[in-house]
Amino acid sequence: MPYLALEGVRVIDAATGVAGPFCAKLLADYGAEVIKVERPGTGDSSRATGPFPDDLHHPEKSGLFLHLNTNKRGVTLDLANPAGRDLFRRLVRESDVLVESGPPGEMDSLGLGYQELADSNPGLVVTSITPFGQTGPHSGHEFTELTLFATTGAMNREGIPAREPLKYCGETAQYFAGNAAAAATMAASFGSLLSGRGQWIDISIQECMTGHPHQLSRRTAFAYSADDDSRQEPHTSFFSIVGEAYMVGTFRCKDGHVSILPVGSSMWPNFVRMVERPDLLDNPRFRDPTEREERHLELEAIFQPWLDARTKEQVFEAAHEAGLPCGPVLTVDEVMEDRHLVDRGYFTDIHHPDAGTLTYTGLPFHLSDVPREDQRPAPRLGQHNREVFGGMLGVGGDEMAALEAQMVLGESGPA
Amino acid sequence: MAMNDTEHRPLAGIRALELAEVWAGPFCGALLGDMGADVIKIESVQRIGRGPIRPRDGNPNYPDGEPGERPWNRGANFNGVNRNKLGITLDLTSPKGVDAFLDLVNLSDLVFSNYKFGVLDSFGIGYDTLRRVRPDIIMLEMPGYGNTGPYREYRSMGMTLDAIMGHSSLRGYPDLDRSLLTPVHHPDAVGGVTGVFAACTALHYRARTGQGQLIDLAQSETFISHIGEAFLEYGMTGRVRGPRGNRHPAMAPHGCYPCLGDDKWVTIAVRDEDEWEAFCRALGMPELAADRRFATLEARLKNQDDLDALIGRWTASMDRYEVTRLLQGRGIPAGPVLEAGGDIFDDPHLQEREYFQFVDHPDAGPHLLSGPIWKMSGAPEPLNNPTPPLGQDNERVLGRLLGLPDEVLQGLEEENIIGTVPLEGADLGGVRRVANRT
Numbered sequence: 001m002p003y004l005a006l007e008g009v010r011v012i013d014a015a016t017g018v019a020g021p022f023c024a025k026l027l028a029d030y031g032a033e034v035i036k037v038e039r040p041g042t043g044d045s046s047r048a049t050g051p052f053p054d055d056l057h058h059p060e061k062s063g064l065f066l067h068l069n070t071n072k073r074g075v076t077l078d079l080a081n082p083a084g085r086d087l088f089r090r091l092v093r094e095s096d097v098l099v100e101s102g103p104p105g106e107m108d109s110l111g112l113g114y115q116e117l118a119d120s121n122p123g124l125v126v127t128s129i130t131p132f133g134q135t136g137p138h139s140g141h142e143f144t145e146l147t148l149f150a151t152t153g154a155m156n157r158e159g160i161p162a163r164e165p166l167k168y169c170g171e172t173a174q175y176f177a178g179n180a181a182a183a184a185t186m187a188a189s190f191g192s193l194l195s196g197r198g199q200w201i202d203i204s205i206q207e208c209m210t211g212h213p214h215q216l217s218r219r220t221a222f223a224y225s226a227d228d229d230s231r232q233e234p235h236t237s238f239f240s241i242v243g244e245a246y247m248v249g250t251f252r253c254k255d256g257h258v259s260i261l262p263v264g265s266s267m268w269p270n271f272v273r274m275v276e277r278p279d280l281l282d283n284p285r286f287r288d289p290t291e292r293e294e295r296h297l298e299l300e301a302i303f304q305p306w307l308d309a310r311t312k313e314q315v316f317e318a319a320h321e322a323g324l325p326c327g328p329v330l331t332v333d334e335v336m337e338d339r340h341l342v343d344r345g346y347f348t349d350i351h352h353p354d355a356g357t358l359t360y361t362g363l364p365f366h367l368s369d370v371p372r373e374d375q376r377p378a379p380r381l382g383q384h385n386r387e388v389f390g391g392m393l394g395v396g397g398d399e400m401a402a403l404e405a406q407m408v409l410g411e412s413g414p415a
Numbered sequence: 416m417a418m419n420d421t422e423h424r425p426l427a428g429i430r431a432l433e434l435a436e437v438w439a440g441p442f443c444g445a446l447l448g449d450m451g452a453d454v455i456k457i458e459s460v461q462r463i464g465r466g467p468i469r470p471r472d473g474n475p476n477y478p479d480g481e482p483g484e485r486p487w488n489r490g491a492n493f494n495g496v497n498r499n500k501l502g503i504t505l506d507l508t509s510p511k512g513v514d515a516f517l518d519l520v521n522l523s524d525l526v527f528s529n530y531k532f533g534v535l536d537s538f539g540i541g542y543d544t545l546r547r548v549r550p551d552i553i554m555l556e557m558p559g560y561g562n563t564g565p566y567r568e569y570r571s572m573g574m575t576l577d578a579i580m581g582h583s584s585l586r587g588y589p590d591l592d593r594s595l596l597t598p599v600h601h602p603d604a605v606g607g608v609t610g611v612f613a614a615c616t617a618l619h620y621r622a623r624t625g626q627g628q629l630i631d632l633a634q635s636e637t638f639i640s641h642i643g644e645a646f647l648e649y650g651m652t653g654r655v656r657g658p659r660g661n662r663h664p665a666m667a668p669h670g671c672y673p674c675l676g677d678d679k680w681v682t683i684a685v686r687d688e689d690e691w692e693a694f695c696r697a698l699g700m701p702e703l704a705a706d707r708r709f710a711t712l713e714a715r716l717k718n719q720d721d722l723d724a725l726i727g728r729w730t731a732s733m734d735r736y737e738v739t740r741l742l743q744g745r746g747i748p749a750g751p752v753l754e755a756g757g758d759i760f761d762d763p764h765l766q767e768r769e770y771f772q773f774v775d776h777p778d779a780g781p782h783l784l785s786g787p788i789w790k791m792s793g794a795p796e797p798l799n800n801p802t803p804p805l806g807q808d809n810e811r812v813l814g815r816l817l818g819l820p821d822e823v824l825q826g827l828e829e830e831n832i833i834g835t836v837p838l839e840g841a842d843l844g845g846v847r848r849v850a851n852r853t
Contacts, residue, residue: 002620002623002624005616005617005619005620006616006619006620008623009619022640026612030616049665050648051644051647051648051651051652051654052651053651053652054651054652055652061651063644063647063648063651064644064647066647067640067643067644067647068643114792132764133768133790134790135767135768136764136765136767136768137763137764137767138743138764139764141743141748141750142743142746142747142748143748143750144663144666144669144684144686144748146661146663146669146670146671146682146684146748146750147682147683147684147748147749147750148750149682149750150671150680150681150682150750150751150752150753151750151751151752151753151759151762152753153753153754153755153756153759154755155671155682155752156752156753156754156755157597157755158586158597158599159587159588159597160588160591160595160597163588164661164670164671164672164673164680165671165680165752166586166587166588166597166660166661166671167586167661167671167682168582168586168599168601169582169585169586169642169658169659170585170641170642170644170645171641172601172641175640175641176601176604176605176608176641179605179608179609179612179637179641180608180788180789181789182612183446183608183609183611183612183615184450184611184789184791186611186612186615186616186618186619187425187426187450187611187615188425188791189615189619190425190426190615190618190619190622191423191424191425191426191427191793192425193619193622193623194428194622195423197423197793199423199425199791199792199793199794200791200792201789201790201791201792202789202790202791202792203789204768204789206765207765207768207770207788207789208788208789210755210759210765210770210785210788211785211786211787211788212601212604213438213441213442213495213496213600213603213604213607214600214601214604214755215755215785216495216496216784216785217491217492217495217496218754218755218756219495219755219756219759219784219785220491220492220494220495220756220782220784221475221476221491221492221495221756222754222755222756222757223491223756223782223783223784224475224476224477224478224479224489224491224779224782225475225476225477225478225479225480225491226475226756226757227475227476227491227756228754228756228757229754229755229756229757230678230754231597231678232597234594234595234596234597248574248598249594249596249597249598250578250583250593250594250595250596250598251594252592252593252594256593257578257583257593257594258578259574259575259577259578259579259583259596259598260575261572261574261575261598263572264842264843265842265843266843290471320568320569320570323570324570325570325571325572325574325575326570326575327571327574327575327576327577327578327579328578328579329578329579329583329584329593330578330579330580330581330584331581331584331655331656331657332581332584332585332642332645332646332648332649332655332656333649333655334581335579335580335581335639335646336646336649338579339565340560340564340565340566340567341564341636341639343563343564343565344561344563344564344633344636346636346639347646355651358647358650358651359646359647359650360643360646360647361639361640361643361646362636362640363636364609364613364632364633364636364637364640365557365609365613365630365631365632365633365636365637366630366631366632367613367616367617367620367628367629367630368542368628368629368630368631369626369627369628369629370620370628
């Protein structure tokens with residue numbers, strides 16, 4: 001009887017960067033046995049990205065790597081070497097899932113493509129994550145989050161008309177694709193349990209973000225009526241989609257900013273109640289949605305002084321009382337202290353032998369009938385070589401030493 | 416009762432009931448449907464989340480700006496996200512509606528909802544009730560804030576979660592006030608995708624143990640891990656990260672530059688010194704590489720405004736696709752800024768990948784749209800069945816699947832427990848809410 005949700009599911013994570021490792025992290029965080037395979041010497045590229053404690057570079061203390069690789073064991077293998085590839089094949093033969101992010105065709109050329117791996121493991125699920133997919137004229141394009149995000153249709157509408165379009169923060173498209181990859185992988189794993197047949201899943205980071213609900217909504221509006229999706233002046237968007245919305249957006253208040261979305265006709269009486277102006281309900285200037293939209297600047301002129309007199313917290317509570325969706329704009333340190341997240345125990349402290357104890361983000365959902373376990377730190381480079389190759393695959397001590405000497409494996413780190 | 420060609424689709428034979436509005440739940444449902452599940456979306460004629468009953472003429476959310484006779488079946492925002500599902504109506508505030516719902520639960524594997532905490536309990540269809548009907552049922556609850564904690568009864572939308580979860584503080588123009596931020600609705604989309612992961616994890620667990628689950632998923636919490644390294648940065652250095660616009664602390668040039676045409680842009684990122692030299696050669700300015708203002712990353716970061724202005728002058732006379740081709744040809748990351756509709760349909764890469772499909776909708780007509788967001792070897796043909804009109808599948812689901820005779824269905828329709836036309840006020844947050852106010 002599995003104890004954790006994905007206990008007994010073995011995953012090989014041969015991916016680098018953000019999307020692939022994040023996909024494998026989600027599986028690891030729910031109890032799958034995830035073995036991260038890195039190249040000897042430098043390991044996953046995110047070991048060099050940071051952030052680092054006191055800004056001092058150290059491959060075992062990179063914040064991005066530590067975050068993306070919780071709950072995984074770590075081994076090193078040189079896949080350019082035939083002996084390395086042999087060991088890799090043996091690992092995959094004993095596994096249920098492989099997550100990889102090699103350029104299209106690379107795994108095939110190494111003799112590690114889906115067809116070959118599935119021959120000796122028909123239930124295997126291989127999740128291949130690339131910026132533009134396994135096929136197509138752009139499949140060989142170089143990418144960064146910015147240059148890929150631009151091509152998804154998500155960027156054009158972000159920002160103000162007078163300035164350049166904006167990306168979201170950080171590596172959002174890659175995380176979104178990694179999250180999608182975990183969903184597809186679990187669906188295919190479930191299907192494989194029942195049918196004995198796995199899948200090769202082709203995840204294109206571009207296609208995930210291009211098919212995001214916001215893009216779907218705007219794409220369909222374009223297909224229907226050639227509606228354009230260009231940048232709007234703040235506080236005036238959304239009317240065409242939902243029929244009534246005004247003062248949508250982020251607003252200054254006494255000690256910062258709040259985000260508010262009063263959408264739908266039921267929001268008008270709620271708004272009036274919140275700003276304590278019941279007289280507005282009888283005011284002929286604001287009698288119907290069309291007039292309220294046309295006069296939204298007047299409404300803003302009523303709203304802003306009310307906001308200026310209140311803190312983020314006070315606006316948030318007043319909006320809740322009035323039934324309006326609202327959120328204070330919080331910085332990362334404020335998020336960590338948010339009383340709701342604290343009450344739900346969302347953030348979690350994890351101790352890493354080199355990086356020490358730090359506060360990490362937690363699990364995205366909870367299953368009622370499965371216990372929660374303490375989260376374990378990311379692995380050091382090659383930390384579990386002996387345990388995995390020796391213990392699991394039965395590679396003898398002499399052979400291990402020879403492979404280390406030939407740099408097929410990296411040095412085994414301390415256990 | 417498969418509606419799809421389920422050749423080796425991973426969720427073939429799985430039935431899911433959807434009680435959800437806007438994005439998080441409905442997007443989860445579409446992704447499940449993409450993979451072969453029979454997803455039954457349950458709405459009601461008392462309350463619709465399909466836009467106004469009487470939109471204004473010219474509203475671009477409708478084909479050719481015409482709301483038509485049944486605008487609730489013709490709205491782009493709804494039709495874009497609800498593909499690959501069956502659609503029924505049930506008044507869950509009535510005992511007969513709840514009875515039919517529980518009969519469906521008995522035939523289903525998964526029930527998922529993004530309604531706020533307490534809503535399903537108020538209908539008498541909380542997990543404990545569902546479990547009595549079908550002990551191994553999987554129930555996925557995905558409200559904005561989850562089912563516990565001080566905010567669990569607070570209303571939320573993607574944009575407000577974006578603020579409270581830290582994203583709004585990390586994006587936007589660094590030199591402008593936050594009040595100019597565009598509304599970004601991303602956390603609820605992340606919630607939707609994570610919902611699929613959660614549901615499939617529970618299905619997998621149930622296949623091995625026979626046990627169902629109640630899944631507590633907070634949309635807000637699904638997104639926070641997507642900025643996980645920013646929290647570690649704070650813990651490691653004490654620095655509270657702020658907005659960077661399109662810039663990056665370890666890459667320069669890294670930005671968005673104006674091209675030929677009205678509001679046309681290209682993005683460029685140079686990752687290391689070799690790429691910087693190749694970039695300067697591509698501009699026809701090889702000597703720029705050694706220019707003291709730009710010769711190292713540190714120098715380029717310091718003089719980034721000048722660098723961006725210089726690059727902008729170069730791109731201003733070029734087509735964005737030409738810049739992309741030129742730079743990608745030298746292995747340098749570049750990509751044009753595309754619209755979500757419009758020019759993205761012309762993208763030769765997405766076309767060759769068959770990313771777009773023609774969808775013929777019974778009320779909205781035929782249009783080129785996009786569907787599944789990943790490809791699987793066992794199911795090469797993408798499913799893109801049209802979003803169901805309101806109550807379209809009442810007969811198919813309640814009649815054929817549940818076996819309710821015609822007279823019973825007729826009676827349900829007369830009592831407005833089922834139907835295909837929304838009642839007056841259904842678009843204002845629900846008929847009963849309107850009635851209670853007046």
